[in-house]
Amino acid sequence: MKSSLIIALLVAVAAFRVWRRVKRRSPTRRQSSFGFSPFSGDVALVAAREMRERYRGRIFRVGTVLILLVVAGAIVIPTLNKGKVQSQEVGVVGPLPGYLHAVFTSYAQDNDVSVGFVPESSVTAAKGALRSGRIDLAIVNASELFVDKSLSDSSNSAVPQLATDLGDAEAVADDQLSAAQTAELLGAKPLPITSLHPGAPNETIGTSVIGLILIFVMLSQYNTWILIGVMEEKSSRVIEVLLAAVRPIQLLSGKVLGIGLVALSQATVIVAFALLLAKAVGSNLIHGTAPLVLLSTLVWLFLGYAFYCWVYAAAGSMAERQDQVQSLAFPLSIPIIFGYIMSLTAVSSGSVSSFFRVLAYLPPTAPFAMTVLVGLKQATLWEFLASAAISIVCTVAMSRFAANVYRRAILRTGGRVKLREIFGRANAS
Amino acid sequence: MARLLELEGLRRHYGSITALDDLSFSVAAGQVVGFLGPNGAGKTTTMRAIFGLTDLEAGTVKWDGAVVGQAERRRFGYMPEERGLYPGMHVGEQLEYLGRLHAMSATSARGAAETWLERLGIAERIGDKVETLSHGNQQRVQLAAALVHGPELIILDEPLAGLDPTGIDDIGDVLTEQARAGRCVIFSSHQLDQVEDLCESVTIIDHGRLVVSGRVDELATSGPRRLVVRVEGDRDATWAKGLDGVTISEVNGGEARLVLGDGVDSDSVLAAATAKGRLTEFVLQRRRLSEVFREALV
Incomplete structure (x- = not known):
């Protein structure tokens, strides 16, 4: 344990020295007013702006407090009568x-x-x-x-x-x-009953439900931010000023990175708060494998965001008005809602079908389905890793496709752009 | 030797519409250049092509002899036709951010933002959101956004649109100052009087092709001569109608603006005018830019 700490400290010091050296070699980027950005370059600048504007926004602050209150209620209320006869x-x-x-x-x-x-x-x-x-x-x-x-x-x-x-x-x-x-x-004892579908232990059912709600709320919220953020840059025409200085892929990457980091930081705060509170009040949330389920939730929140953010960014580049955003958002949210409802049903029944297992390997529904399988102890480590690998590969493919759509659609004005316009003959002219 | 912006053989279509048709011209730094043309002539497409904002089917854009890429564009300043700023972002932070995207350090970007806001008379609005500013002040912020990083080439699409006379003077002063400092300033406008006041040179395009390019002084003194003549009591300038080789360009309150054809002597016009009544005005004038524009597009 001690030696691990010493090694971690040495690595951190070495990383800090390398960072200082790189920073000294780049005189034009001496000081960051977007101070919390650990990255360099245009992508980092764009990401830092996104983070600062989002952290500053009332929606983020009020939303975070509300989520923390809901989580606190979900953890504390069940323990109030615990121990009392x-x-x-x-x-x-x-x-x-x-x-x-x-x-x-x-x-x-x-x-x-x-x-x-x-x-x-x-x-x-x-x-x-x-x-x-x-x-x-x-x-x-x-x-x-x-x-x-x-x-x-x-x-x-x-x-x-x-x-x-x-x-x-x-x-x-x-x-x-x-x-x-x-x-x-x-005084005769009843016969013992053994079910072929034993269901989850009580402590991980609650954790899985909290994880599902967290993933659903955060995927919906942050992907909508991406969609509206891209649309607003297009409709306000600031996009022309930005693209006169940076490449479309840099702008797009900075945006999804910035909003993604905001999402991850918010989720981390919520999970850490949940764990600390659960420990303080003696909740089932930290018993047994529940912390592992929470960790899995964070992983799938990250992977789910990484997949969907590109889809929503591409859609945002095709819209120019709020009503167009709404008509685009609904079909995109269908797989999220479907995965969420299927997973809630599975976790409440305690049993999973073959179809549900398939959902756990499809990137649009895997964030929900695999979280439930982990909570029900129905997934092995290899199955978990295989699903994550599929999700990462599909995310890379999706990011390329989305960047292509974004590049072609973001400067087109005068109405909602359609995919066939982007890839059809009209573009060749 | 002044740096040179060179456009060579630019070609771009939108469906069946030809936006740029083998367009070529060059502009030297150190002057303010008016980029003119009727609606749909291809001005905005040309400007966007310089910044890589539209895919060209053919042609190259060069700055200082090198084909323009992202590194060069970082040294350019752009003010698009449809204004582009983050409405909910603070003015100072927005300018600093845009400066940093053009490779400035945070400190110098912040300093430049403050300097430009001071120069444009809106220093006290540095902490306000853009959406709370008037149209004229938003226009000033937009200009500051194009200039904050000290660009070598400044391209402005309709920078004077919607401004009051004070705003036009302020922006005009800034553009002239930038040109005197050795920068290349190109702007488009439909307000030809202002263009004539501000620009040393103009480039006129139509249907995506170059029509006329040159110094304003040279264009004004070239072409047919202009006479402005007023004969007392003849508000419609009937005396000038039917004069051989003379075209009436416009009549305004008895003041007739005449275009003299080749071989027409101004003395013959003077004789015709005095024969009709008392002469109160007789002036030989240069071609106005609006006349250059109209005649170029005929």
């Missing part, structure tokens, strides 16, 4: 035989609650106590149960089983078995 008051009208008392004791253990008994003088009094919330349940003459809310209410989910158990106990008692026999029957 809930008590349930049972109103009793008439006698309560000992064997039924034992059933209630068993119910209390199974549902992690404490049960107290409150004598009620009559059925009417018991109903009144139920309505007022003074008691949670009433048993009348050891033969009938009353609850205030519908049985479909989640707070009453254990009541039907309690009723069955009470009925069984009553039947056993009617058979006039000995106390030992009755206890043996009532």
Whole structure:
């Protein structure tokens, strides 16, 4: 551990010295007002401007605070009742035989609650106590149960089983078995159940859902920024001034890099905040393999952004007005929404189909599907790496195509540019 | 020897429309050059071609003898016809950013931005967003954006459009100053009076081809002679109608502007005018730039 730290420190010092030397050799780029840029050259300048303008924007700051609040709520709220034993008051009208008392004791253990008994003088009094919330349940003459809310209410989910158990106990008692026999029957353990689709451990289901939401929100937000940013440069005609100084590919690369770094930094802050908060409140989020799922989320957020940013940039270069942007954005968002919904369905059911596995290898849907497979422990490291490799190769191909579209479309004005205009005969003239 | 911008055989079509048709001309540095032509003549396409903003089918652009590439373009300044700035970005930061894209250091870009804003009379707006500025002030910022990096070649597409007389004077002064400093300044405009005041030379194109190019003084003194004559009481200049070899160019409040054909003696015009009434004005004038323009396009 110590030696690793020393090596890391030496590498950092060496990198710093090289950077200083390169900087000294370049007198025209002595000082950066876009100070947080670790890069040099035109791409870095463009990226730094994007980062500064985005960080400065109210949308980013308010959005980040809102996301952090939602994450904090998702982590803290489930832990508020953790460790507390809930008590349930049972109103009793008439006698309560000992064997039924034992059933209630068993119910209390199974549902992690404490049960107290409150004598009620009559059925009417018991109903009144139920309505007022003074008691949670009433048993009348050891033969009938009353609850205030519908049985479909989640707070009453254990009541039907309690009723069955009470009925069984009553039947056993009617058979006039000995106390030992009755206890043996009532204490019989259920048969073990083994599912062929065991589903995810509870702690990673929640983490996967948080990861999916994070990827969906951030891909939607940052790709829209790219789309609108490119369109605005075209519609404001600042593009002509910029392209008089830099190449289209430099401008495009700087834009996607800058916005991408903003996205990654925001996601990193959110994940780090989630982990720290989870540790502080003892949430399941940091138990078991959950941190690994979060790391996978970050990786797929990066890969998803890298793939989609080029698509959205190319689309933005073809638009000149806000309404054109909206008509372009909808078809582009379909694979994102599709992947997101399919993944939410899979993670909530705990099982994945063959079709879903295919989605995990397609770059448009892989960020969602592979995140779920990791959360459900349904993907090996090799499968993860193979999907990432496919995504990277497709991203390189997409970037080339998008740069070509951007170069040809960005200076065309007078309406929305169509792909066939760019690559058709019109361009040859 | 002054640096030279050379355009050789530029050719560009948009569908069936010919924008540039084997266009060639050259412009020497150290002067303000008016780049003129009717709408659709190919002026904007030519300017964009110099900055690589349109794909040429043929032809080359050279600066100082070398074919223009990205390195050369960084030393050029461009003000496009349709103004281009980030509306939501602060004026000073925007100029600094554009300066840095032209290979300036941050410090010198910031200093140049402040200097130009001061020079153009909008120093107090350095921290404001561009979108909050008036049209005239946005125009000034746009000019500063073209000049912030101290370019050798300055190309401005309609820089005077929409400006009040003060704004035109301010920008005109800057352009003249840049030319005196040895830069090559080329600008297009439809306001020919201003072009005539500002420019030493003009280049006129039409249908993507060169029509006329030369010094304003030479173009004004070349061609048929002009006479401005006013005869008292003859507001329509009827006395001039029917004079052999004389064309009435325009009549304005009794003042007739006449174009004399080859071999026509001004004395004969003087005699004809005095025969019709009391002569109050009789002046031999140079060709106006607007006349050069119209006659070139006939």
